Each structure stands twice: as C-alpha cells, then as structure tokens.
Amino acid sequence: MPKITGKYETIFIVNATLTEEAIKGLVEKFTNLIAANGEIAKVEEWGKRRMAYAIDDMPEGYYTLVEFDAKPDFPAELDRKMRIETNIMRSIIISKEA
Secondary structure: OOOOOEEEEEEEEEEOOOOHHHHHHHHHHHHHHHHHHEEEEEEEEEEEEEEEEEEOOEEEEEEEEEEEEEOOOHHHHHHHHHHHOOOEEEEEEEEOOO
C-alpha cells in the first residue's frame, strides 16, 4: 500500500532588500500554502543572514526553514510556485524519508 504523506523540509531565501512587511508577507504566503496542502511540523525564521556568495549582487537574504508532511506530488508544485516568485532568491525542498 503506497504512503499517503511524506516528511519534507524546505529552506527558502527571500530578497532581504524588501520591506519587513513584504518579507513577512512572502513567508506567510508560502507557509499558508504548505499548511493548506499538508501539515507543518516546524517553522524557523532564521532572519537576515550573509550568504556565502552574492546572488544578483545581493550579499544578504532572509532565510526560513519549514518542516512539513504532505502528499508526494505537493513538493513539485511548491517548488514551481517558489521559482515563479521573483523575490524568492533560492529554495530547496528535500525529502526527510530515509
């Protein structure tokens, strides 16, 4: 019998040059999207951090980590939406299943 849900983790970096309200709005937008399609286990907002290398000439980004359970087809859709959003500088979604 196939598994209904899987455990996943995503880290995404929001453009740190946005206003505080805009950053919070983007973090909320994606955490709400995850909550609507699965169950959030943990959200950690790491805040503004210096990146190892500049992305689009920006040395800092606003980091957020979200651990969640969702159906196996949802991470691909989440990744697609994060790639479309121009103020998400980088994102990664990994499966925590061994």
